[in-house]
Amino acid sequence: MLFYSFFKSLIGKEVVVELKNDLAICGTLHSVDQYLNVKLTDINVTDPDKYPHMLSVKNCFIRGSVIRYVQLPADEVDTQLLQDAARKESVHSRQ
Amino acid sequence: MGSALESYVNRVVSIITADGRNFVGTLKGFDQTINIILDESQERVYNPNQGVEQITLGLHIIRGDNIAVIGELDEEVDARLDFSAIKAEALNPIIH
């Protein structure tokens, strides 16, 4: 639940989702679900010359399992809050 | 969030599969495992030496496991693209 809540807190923010096929998609985080599937709006592929496959796609749904990384806006992440949440979650998962 | 795909129903979507292929068609339905029904579908085959080849397929079901990305196509933008001039390698497969 930690990462689900975390991503929900980033809805509306710009992220870069890097997939396990090396495609990197930049867009606004629109929604996320419990599987960490994400929906992005107003997307652009980072390298459109190499990857023209999504030129006419403006919004997309990405299956969580194909995501390698998500680059996040550092100034939108409260790292203290995040660490505290991680500590709390570790207590929960212990039981 | 199976419902995340609700807004794409009856829209033209572009699917990127785990093996790096690209299918375009009208999303007629989906389920919680992201199996989808794609009507009037075509496969777009990218090639570095020639333009994009579009193969008409018709009605297809694609299994959710094989789906990486489902994109909502802007049909106006898509209609303006000159696919005979777009040359690119096929997308890499998803490597877990």
Place this chain on the structure above:
Amino acid sequence: MADESDQQIGDVQLKEPLDLLLLSLDEIVTVKMRNERELRGKLHAYDQHLNLVLGDVEETVTVIEIDDETYEEIYKTTRRNIPMLYVRGDGVTLIAPPSKMPQ
């Protein structure tokens, strides 16, 4: 109290592997990934799947190319820096806590 087999560090008992990550929060960790990727950055969050959030990350990707003539293996590394990064746990193979961690 702790079993004799459990290590105690501060007020945290090392009962299971993930406890080592708990102790590594706010510390710089090294993460090895599938496909010759390595990350170094400050650990801000983790869960039981080894999903992570790292800050001030340096990623190193190594590709091994075989020389056409000599068949020698040539290791090529590329590096990049990412200010804040979510890492999906299924690609993680190893996480090393900072070296000053108690052994």
